[in-house]
Amino acid sequence: MSILSTLTGPADLRKLPVDRLPELAAEIRESIIAQVSKTGGHLAPNLGVVELTIALHYVFDFASDRLLFDVGHQCYPHKLLTGRQGLMDKLRTREGMAGFPEPLESEYDLFRVGHAGTGISTGVGMARGDTLSGEAYDPETNPDGRRVVTLIGDASIANGVAMEGLNNAGTLRRQMLVVLNDNGMSISKPQGALAGYFDRVRVSHAYTDFKKGARKILGKIPGGGVLQEAYHRAGEMTKAMIAEHSWFEHFGLVTVGPIDGHDIPTLIEFLSEARDLDRPMVLHVKTIKGKGLDVAEDDATRFHSPKAFRVERDERLGCRVEMSKGGRSFTAAVADAVCDVMARDEKVVACTAAMADGTGIAEALTRFPDRTWDVGICESHAMDMMAGLAKTGAKPFFAVYSTFVQRAFDQAFQEVALQGLAVRLLLDRAGVVGGDGAVHHGFCDVALLRTLPDALLMAPIDEASLVAAIELMSTYDDGLSAVRYPRDTVSDRFAGAACPAFEIGRARLLTPAHADLDTNRPDVAVLGFGTPAMDAMDAVDGLGDEYNVAVWDARFAKPVDGALIEALLSRGIPVVTVEDHSVVGGFGAAVLECAQERGLDASRVIRLGLPDSWILQDSRSSQLREAGIDAAGIAQAIRAATCAARAKPATRAQIEPTPGVRDGASV
Numbered sequence: 159m160s161i162l163s164t165l166t167g168p169a170d171l172r173k174l175p176v177d178r179l180p181e182l183a184a185e186i187r188e189s190i191i192a193q194v195s196k197t198g199g200h201l202a203p204n205l206g207v208v209e210l211t212i213a214l215h216y217v218f219d220f221a222s223d224r225l226l227f228d229v230g231h232q233c234y235p236h237k238l239l240t241g242r243q244g245l246m247d248k249l250r251t252r253e254g255m256a257g258f259p260e261p262l263e264s265e266y267d268l269f270r271v272g273h274a275g276t277g278i279s280t281g282v283g284m285a286r287g288d289t290l291s292g293e294a295y296d297p298e299t300n301p302d303g304r305r306v307v308t309l310i311g312d313a314s315i316a317n318g319v320a321m322e323g324l325n326n327a328g329t330l331r332r333q334m335l336v337v338l339n340d341n342g343m344s345i346s347k348p349q350g351a352l353a354g355y356f357d358r359v360r361v362s363h364a365y366t367d368f369k370k371g372a373r374k375i376l377g378k379i380p381g382g383g384v385l386q387e388a389y390h391r392a393g394e395m396t397k398a399m400i401a402e403h404s405w406f407e408h409f410g411l412v413t414v415g416p417i418d419g420h421d422i423p424t425l426i427e428f429l430s431e432a433r434d435l436d437r438p439m440v441l442h443v444k445t446i447k448g449k450g451l452d453v454a455e456d457d458a459t460r461f462h463s464p465k466a467f468r469v470e471r472d473e474r475l476g477c478r479v480e481m482s483k484g485g486r487s488f489t490a491a492v493a494d495a496v497c498d499v500m501a502r503d504e505k506v507v508a509c510t511a512a513m514a515d516g517t518g519i520a521e522a523l524t525r526f527p528d529r530t531w532d533v534g535i536c537e538s539h540a541m542d543m544m545a546g547l548a549k550t551g552a553k554p555f556f557a558v559y560s561t562f563v564q565r566a567f568d569q570a571f572q573e574v575a576l577q578g579l580a581v582r583l584l585l586d587r588a589g590v591v592g593g594d595g596a597v598h599h600g601f602c603d604v605a606l607l608r609t610l611p612d613a614l615l616m617a618p619i620d621e622a623s624l625v626a627a628i629e630l631m632s633t634y635d636d637g638l639s640a641v642r643y644p645r646d647t648v649s650d651r652f653a654g655a656a657c658p659a660f661e662i663g664r665a666r667l668l669t670p671a672h673a674d675l676d677t678n679r680p681d682v683a684v685l686g687f688g689t690p691a692m693d694a695m696d697a698v699d700g701l702g703d704e705y706n707v708a709v710w711d712a713r714f715a716k717p718v719d720g721a722l723i724e725a726l727l728s729r730g731i732p733v734v735t736v737e738d739h740s741v742v743g744g745f746g747a748a749v750l751e752c753a754q755e756r757g758l759d760a761s762r763v764i765r766l767g768l769p770d771s772w773i774l775q776d777s778r779s780s781q782l783r784e785a786g787i788d789a790a791g792i793a794q795a796i797r798a799a800t801c802a803a804r805a806k807p808a809t810r811a812q813i814e815p816t817p818g819v820r821d822g823a824s825v
Contacts, residue, residue: 160185167241168215168266179216179422183208186235187450189246197249198465198482199257199593200231202448202458203312206341206419210309210443211235213425214337217433218305220266223295224284227269228277228310228320230258230597231463232339240266250593252776258597260774272597273565274314274535278323278336281308285334295333297436305433311339312447313512317535327438328410334438335429340416341447341458406440415442420449453479459515485647491621492584492643493518495628496555500526506632507547508555511537517557517586537562541569541581548579553632557584560600560642561591567606570638575610580635583607584628588617588642588688589738590768590782595775601768603642604715605743612637614662615716617688617737621648622657623666623711630660642688644738646778649692663717665710668695672708675725680708681800683726683733687712687745690736690766690787697793705800715745720752727758732799734764736787741767764799766792 161178162185165171174182186208194201212235214225220240227233237255238246242263248254259267269280285306288294295303314320315338327334406413412435417424425443432439447462448454453469454461466482500506500522509531514520522530533540537558544554558566563585574581588600607613614634618624618641627641658666668691672678684694684707691711698707710722712735726733735746746765753760766787773781782788786795 162186162189162238162243165239165243168220168239171212171215171239176216176423176426179209179212183212183422184450186212186238189238189243190234191451193246193249194464195467195469197593198463198467199249200234200463201451202454202461203229203232203341204234205449205451205454206445206447207232207309207311207339208235208449209420209422210337210339210425210445211239213422213429214307214309215239216426217429218307220307223305223307224268224281224288225266226277226281226284226306226308227259227271228308229274229312229314230271232309232311233259233267236266237264240264250595250775252774252780256595256775257593258595260595262774270597272594273562274312275317275319275323277308277310278320278327281306281334281336282323282327282330285330285332289332297434305333305335307335307337309337309339311341311445312535314535318538324406324409324411330438332437333433333435335432335435336411336438336440338415338440338442339419339445340442341445410438412437412439413442414439416444417442419443419445486621487647488618488621488624488643488645489516489518489586491518491624491648492557492586492628493521495625496522496557496584497525498625499555499628499632500529503553503632504529505551506553506555507531508557509533509540509544510557511535511540511562513557513559513562513586516559517584519557537566538569541566542573544581545569545573545577545579548574548581549577553580553582555582555584555631557586559598560585560588560603561598563603564606570607571610574638575613578612578637581638582631582634583638583640585640585642587645589644590773590778590785591645592778592781593775596772599768599773600642601740602743603640604737604739604745605747607638607640608716608743608748610638613716614639614714616641616660616714617712618643619649619686619689619691619711620652620657622652623660623713624648626657626660627713630662634662642739644689644778646689649689651692651695660713663714663719665712665714665719665722668709668711669698669707675708675729675731678706679729680731681706681803682796683708683710683731684792684796685710685712685722685733685735685745685749687715687735687737687739690738690792693782693787693789694734694736694792696789697796700789701793701796705796707796712745715748718745718748718752720756723749723752724756724758727753727760727762730762730803732762732764732803734766734792734795734799736792737767738782738787739767740770741765742770762799762803764795766795 161182187205190204242255245255250257256263258272260270261267288304293304295305414428417428428441432441446455447458464481468480496508507529508519508522510517510519511533512535514523514532540556544556547554585603588603591598604615607615616627618627624643631639667673672680686694691709694709698709735749737745744767746767750760750763768785773784
């Protein structure tokens with residue numbers, strides 16, 4: 159029987175002898191690799207923290223102590239050790255294990271966390287809260303009190319919020335441990351001066367320098383003799399340093415490391431000492447991302463969060479990896495479109511924040527290295543840097559996940575929109591994102607950015623319209639512009655048709671029979687913002703001839719097509735808006751506002767979108783169905799709107815055309 163299968167929780171783990179823990183680590187790796195190879199998920203970051211997670215749970219009791227994750231995609235080993243092995247076979251689905259910490263699953267998960275940089279600050283808050291309540295660990299007055307540990311990694315230490323947290327952590331007068339999982343990676347190679355600093359730390363100090371610094375600091379630490387003994391007992395290749403002049407010391411934090419993050423006995427010794435320290439401390443741990451799977455170690459970026467895969471090994475042909483493939487993605491389409499614009503216009507520049515592959519900017523980094531940058535996990539800095547570039551006359555494109563642009567909204571407001579600068583946002587992963595769940599849904603970018611004067615907000619339905627939107631952005635100089643697109647494949651439904659150029663504030667009619675609303679008055683008009691327009695077309699196909707439905711590709715959430723909205727509502731035609739965005743403040747809300755501003759009856763507007771509640775991890779198709787914005791949900795709304803309209807005939811005033819109002823939009 160495997161060791162892992164006998165563990166019901168961390169208490170069982172702590173009963174094991176230390177010499178059995180490497181065997182347990184191997185079993186955890188085997189479990190993670192087996193599952194992710196079938197379903198996809200975060201692989202390399204979890205393989206890299208197996209021994210570290212075991213050691214943390216072996217030393218601390220997180221049923222009482224506090225464990226905060228900074229980068230939540232390192233949590234699989236933690237979940238397997240805290241009684242959730244039975245959820246593993248349905249990883250990243252509603253019935254199974256979430257891919258990020260999830261308090262609904264276990265008391266061992268304190269926060270839902272999928273963004274970077276937050277763990278130290280929330281840890282400081284819990285440390286202060288436990289102190290105020292009298293529950294905090296104190297070596298003299300409350301030795302059984304709660305300790306606080308934050309595990310931070312994947313280069314998120316360079317994030318601005320992490321810096322703010324460190325700065326405040328140094329003011330604590332109690333225990334708090336920050337474990338820095340330094341794997342030399344974020345999702346891809348980390349960027350910036352701080353990353354260079356850690357590279358130098360890992361290789362620059364000789365053992366004698368470590369020993370000299372250690373003696374000086376140990377004399378100042380209560381119980382330092384135990385740490386010194388552990389230090390001398392560690393093997394030559396896993397010697398730790400206690401750095402008198404460590405970068406973290408400037409924050410008032412005792413710093414230990416780097417130590418070998420895959421040497422369980424050494425980890426346990428140092429964590430045991432850190433557990434009883436009466437002041438904040440950083441333990442710098444060096445790990446290998448993808449540890450235990452050679453293909454993941456060799457290419458940690460590719461195996462950061464792979465789709466299902468198979469590794470085939472042949473003595474003659476070597477190792478070959480096959481990953482499941484879908485159709486062409488919006489991200490791939492963006493990669494080509496951006497490079498095309500950059501090739502034609504030398505003023506176009508681009509950047510990303512640690513998501514070069516995820517946003518498609520990796521190709522531009524290769525082809526145009528002097529005009530493309532990966533700034534690391536620093537979205538706020540990236541937005542400000544793009545503003546600075548715009549001020550010099552460049553045409554900056556910032557490729558960022560929709561869920562991460564929230565982190566730079568203040569900069570979008572202050573340094574971009576307020577200055578009237580033209581920064582262009584490529585918002586990947588807009589809408590629901592599938593297995594990553596609520597922490598990564600891009601559900602509020604329209605609501606945020608729509609508040610900014612002169613902002614131009616667009617969404618494509620396919621690759622051709624995406625290219626057309628980017629083309630318009632490259633010439634739009636009056637303010638911030640953005641195009642949002644999902645984590646999905648591009649449709650070929652209109653591949654054979656010409657795609658009209660984007661005209662600001664003008665929708666595109668997808669059902670040519672409704673070009674003249676008076677000649678062919680539809681029962682219902684559907685305005686789809688982005689790919690939901692394609693789902694609306696599928697819905698219409700399934701409804702048959704009983705329903706006369708017109709469908710528009712809305713294209714713009716700001717400005718909306720006011721002339722079209724007036725043409726529809728003035729005729730009493732029910733309007734169904736559909737978007738892969740929150741109904742709060744989104745495209746549908748913009749349509750209602752437009753109707754009110756024009757004095758139109760908006761009672762016939764039905765808004766479909768993401769609900770005002772959290773949608774948890776599952777397949778993207780299941781999440782769209784849950785929100786009622788798949789083809790079936792749209793069809794149901796069309797039927798309801800049609801029945802309501804037929805029960806309440808339009809008035810003569812509603813039927814008569816409004817003078818000077820355009821009936822349709824471009825076909």
